[in-house]
Every structure is written in structure tokens, then in C-alpha cells.
Amino acid sequence: MRTTKLRRLSALVALLALVVAACGGGGAAGDTSTTAAAPSDTTPATEAPPETEAPPATEGGDGGEKEPVTIEWWHIQNQGAMLELWETLANEFTEMNPHVTFDIVVNENEAFKDAVEPRLQANDPPDLFQSWGGGDLADQVEAGLVRDISGEVSGWIGNLSAGAVSLFEVDGGLYAVPFDLGMVGFWYNKVLFAEAGIDAPPTTWDEFLEDVQALKDAGITPIAVGGQDRWPAHFYLAYLILRIGGHEAIEEIAANRDFNHPAVIEAGNQLQRLVELEPFQEGFLASTWPGPDGEAGWIGTGRAAISLMGQWGPGEYANSGGHGEPEQLPSERLPFEMGWFPFPEVEGGAGDLNDGIGGGNGFAVGRDAPPEAIEFLEYLTSVENARRAGETGAILPVTKGAEDSVTEPLMVPLLESLAQSEFVQLYLDQFFPAAVGETINDETVKLFAGQSTIEDAIQAINAAFASS
């Protein structure tokens, strides 16, 4: 009897979840009828949203009493020094502007995506929320959930790296302010490289393959990859396309919505050469990115030598390897020396060694966010505060003049490469609409598993283009 009660209870909970999701959808559909009347919905650039009309003077500062304002702020810096720093910045801002209070909601990365979705579907976006730009942001723009702030930030947005800002532009409007920008590259274990007799990191794809073989011959697992999470695998395909076809190739793919491109086919062939070496950790198809058995765990415990990952890599290697305290810099936590090298060039490829696959973090501005939210973003990205973020070693700040605040030595080669790069391509799974991005991830893992050909992959990805 107890079990049937339990089952009923779980059934009820499941139903509740269903209905909450359904209500969210219904709400969104219903709400649009009311907002559709406001012309600002489709052309957010020209019209200020209704709420901003109430407090007419936002400049001048000392103009007496101000209406109390609450800024709802969703971010994903859920641990360590960054969590503290964001909190401190909010408190400082409140001190300077006593009429402003913050409602901060902190989630872990994946949990954030699940949590923010119902709010967006309910047509009720938070004032400031985590954004990676790309296809998701474009969807939010189209639905009128985020606001074009290009006019409101024109006075200070020039202080930020133009490349980082461009990730959050959609059709000429700006919808989020970046605070972090990084690049994916190869993190490697210097000790294991030495054991395999490799003196210098490879600069060409052929050299890279030779080094992989050398590691294998030395009895070392050459590469760890999170095959279950899939996106860590897609970095390989994305980079090969970029190195072989240059950024022109990716621009053509995006413009034609057609993955059937010579650079993609050649990338598939080159990837095949790597897969045939069987360089990945045992059971890599069941590995996630974090966790003791994940890609980060294999690297963090020194069981595998190479991982293709972004600027957040070292911190997670230390976490998943179980080393040190989160407050320390990753290089202090890891018990072995690590290094970084950019994705090597492919012989005859059109791409430049310093062009990168990367991405940034920013805060999107909800449609009805008060002007104070924008002022806060200005404060958050000011040189002094960006430097404070850079000093944590968890963020690569994008404010000009804050670059050298990053003291983590592991980041130095990455930052140098980033500084020289003329083109940073957003991760393909974020760049394209979710349906296409996830299919790219799926298909890359199938290639890794030796279960399909690049031709099959192209066909599946193009089908996703057609359906999105």
C-alpha cells in the first residue's frame, strides 16, 4: 500500500510538472495578445518600454527622492570567488544608489537553462540574465523578450572589446553586455608529454597526430573527451572546419544554411584520421565533461594527457581531480604542470593559427528592465571591477585595460593567442539554433564512435536546418 501511495504521489508530482510547463506555454501565448497592442514589442529599438516612462529623469543623480527599484539578476557564477564578487558588486551598487535593491538568483549552468526557460515562456524575463549570445539570444530577440540597449550603453560600450560585444549583437541591435570572453584550445599535461618524449607542443595537425601516437605508444591515454555531453567533441569538428576553410567557410555555411561544404568534408576526413588512432579514454562515450569519470576527471587525475576545452578547463580539472580549494588559482591546485597550445594548423588549410572557436558570457537585458540595470552593467564592467573579476582567475575580462589582471599563469598563452586573433567563432552548438547545434553535437559523437560518415553527418545537420 505504501508503494501505491508513493506512486500516486510521484504521479501527482509529474503531473504538476507537466501542467506547470503547459501553463507556462499557455501563459506566453495568452500574454502576447496584451503585449501585441504595444508597438514596442516588435521594434524594441525605437520605443522605450512602458516602465521606463514612469521615472522620467534617470540622469542628474541627486534629483531628490527616487522610486525604489528592484533588479532581478540571474547568473551562473555559483561557486568560489566569482559568486562572492557579484554579491559584493551588487551591495556596492546599492550603497551608491539606495533606491536600488537586488534580487539575485544563482544557478548552476545546466540548472539555469531549465529554470529560465519557463520565465521566458511566460513572457516574464528577469531584468538581467546570463546569455551566451548565438541562436538562443536571436530567438529571445525575435520573441521580444530582450531589449535593444545599443542606445542606452553608447556612452561606455566602447570600453569593452568589440569582438566580445559583437557576440551579443542581433541584426544590428545589442541585447546583452559581455563580461568574459575566452577561447577553446588544447590543455595538456606537461609531465605526460615528457614521458612520451614530446618536447614541444605540435603546431600542425600531422604533428598532433604523431604526438597522439607517441603518447599511445608510451602507454598513456592521449585524449580525454566528454562523449556523453557531446559538446566537448564538437570542438574538434568545429576547429577542423575553421582551420581548413577559414572563417569564410563558416560564414558561407551559416549564410546558405548548408553544411555540405568542401571544408566540412575535409574536416570529416581529418577527424577520421584521429579517430582511427583510438586515442580516447576507455568508455569515452559514457563520459561527461565534469566529474571523476568525466573528461575533466581523466585530466585532473593525470590519467589522460590532452583535453580540447575553453578557458574554464583548468578550474574544472582541479575540481574533478579533487585538488585544492576553490579559492586558489587552478595552477596552484593541480599537482602537475599543465600547458596550453592553440588548435594546430592543417596543412594547406585557409585558416589562421590564432583564429579561434570560443565564446563569452554576458548579461542579457530583459524587456522591462529598469534603467538602473543598465547603470549596474556599466559599473560591473568598469575597469576596476573587471580587474577584480580577472584576479579570481575564473574570468577573462573584456574591458580594455583589465586584460593584465589575469594572474593565472596557465591563461597567459591563451590570452596571447586571443589577443592576436582576428576572428573568434562562437561555439557552433551555440551559434546555430538549438536544433541545429544539438544535431552537430550528436553527429560529431557518431563520428567519434566510428558509427557514421561525414556525409551522413552533413545530411542529418542539413535536415535540422530545414526543421528549425
Added chain:
Amino acid sequence: MQTTSQPVDISPPGAKAAAPPPLKGAPGRASWPVLAALILPALVVYGLFVIYPIVQSLRFSVYKWNGLGPLTEWVGLGNFVEALSSRDFRAAVLHCAIIAVLSLTLQLPFALALATLLNQKLAGRGLFRTMFFAPYVLSEVVTGVVWRQLLRPDGMADRVIETIGPLIPGVSEEAVQEFIRPWLGDPAVALYALFFVLTWKYFGLHMILLLAGLQGIPSELKEAAAIDGAGPWQAFRYVTLPLLGPTIRISMFLMTIGSFHVFDLVWVTTRGGPVGATQTMATYLIDFGFGRNRFGYGGAVSILIFAISMALALLYQRFVLRRDVEGALT
């Protein structure tokens, strides 16, 4: 699925013996206002939490919709066509069917054998019953996390196989090493590894159900069979098994429906991977609907899952459970 076709009798016991007091309406029946008051809360909850979401799913399923903004892009049955022609969705249905078939052919006989065994007078019987039932009490997520650890490369499962394997006569250590693989990371075996975990979790439930059924069989019948000269196997085959029929059929029903709804365990251990080898209908729905911001398509897939489950349930009731359940729907 409980159906009470008998009229509700709210008169106190013994009232029938005495002269029935003059009631409004038919004797022994509650009056309409009372019935309405009793049914209304359940009806509201049911309508709000079951009917309304289903209707909404139906509505979404004919649109292309990314979850944001209004429903504008009507695609008719396009989403259904896409789902039915999708190799991944068909694979997901197939995986569910494989789990269902394996459950019926392996898990059920195993549970039945254990139940029969534990129905005998046996030292430590209570302990065994509790022990075998214990996995069922664990939540699916806990089960998944634990087994993910056990089945990892060089994990506990591999160690056990390495130790026990060579003890089997005729099995060399090389053969054991050859046999060992990344259980959740090899697309060829991941589904069967998951089925093993599912069996580990659910055989206890079916064992208890069957045990209860066994205990409902009067021992006189078996004794009579023995007197008539039936051996233990014959007694089991011709007396126990037929009388256990209703319980077995309920077990089979639960197994089949459960197989088509597997979600939590898969989500925690493999997320439908490696390369889709363990995708079930429910993980497909989450992955391809919600995970890709294709809520219209997700709606269509959920309707298909609903239709498949409903068809299964009705067919089962029509052809198998009919003799057990009075007032079955079909």
C-alpha cells in the same frame, strides 16, 4: 485503473435488515448534490492537471514553436510525420520494445522463480524477501547514480567479473578480459547493461506481487494434486501457474507499461547515449523536444507516446486482462 461499477452504498451496515428509512431518490444512492460535492474536487484536479495539459500538447503539436512568443507557424501534421520518419524516434520505440520483451522473457521468470522459492519454508526467508525487495524502494535516480559508478570502466562490476570469471571451468583469464567492456560506453551493450540495472531494481516488486499471489492459493489444492499423483513440477504447472494467472498478467502489464516509460534511470546513467543506443521514448522527448527548443515537435512526440501507451494498455485489457478485471474499459 480501478473501476467501481457497483452503486455507492452509504447506508450503514445493518440498515438493510431494518426497514430502510425513506430517502430521496433511489434507495441506497447518494443524492446528486452530495455526489457532485464529492466528485468535483477530483474532477477539477483531473481536468486541470491531466486533461488541460493533454489538450495543450495537442495544440502545440501542430505548430513549429520554439517555446517563445505566440504560436504562429502552423505545420499541420508535419511534426508527426517527422517523428514517425525519424530514425532516432523509431530507434527509441524499438529500445522500449526490447526492454519490454526482455522484461517479459527474463525478468518475469526470474521473479517467479524467486517468489516460488521464497514461498517455501526456508531459513532466513523474511530476510531474503526484504533484501530482494530493497532495490525497489530506492529512487531511480539513486539507483542510476550507484550503478553508473559500479559499471564504470575498471569499476566494481569489472572487478567482480575479473575475480569470478576465471573460476568458471573452461573460462580463461583472457576470455574474461575480452568480455569486459565499458558497459555504459559501448553502444552495442549499453542497452542490455541498462536492462540489467532495471531488472535489479524492479524484480523485487514483481517477486512480492507474485509471492502475494502464491499465498492466495489454498494449500488444499496442491495437496489434492499430490494425492492424485502429481509431482512437484506437475503441481506447479497445472495448479499453481493457472491460479497465479491474474497476478502474472498484472505483473506483465506493469512491466510492459513501465518499459515504455523508462526515463529517470536512463537519464541519470547514459542520457540516452552512447550515440543514442539507450534512447527511450521519454528521453527522446526531452532531448529532441525540450533540449532543442522545439516544443511543437515535443508536443507531437508526447502525443505519439501517449497514443502508443494507450493502445498498448487498451489492447492488453481487451485481450489479456479481460478475464481478471470486471468492468474493463474494452
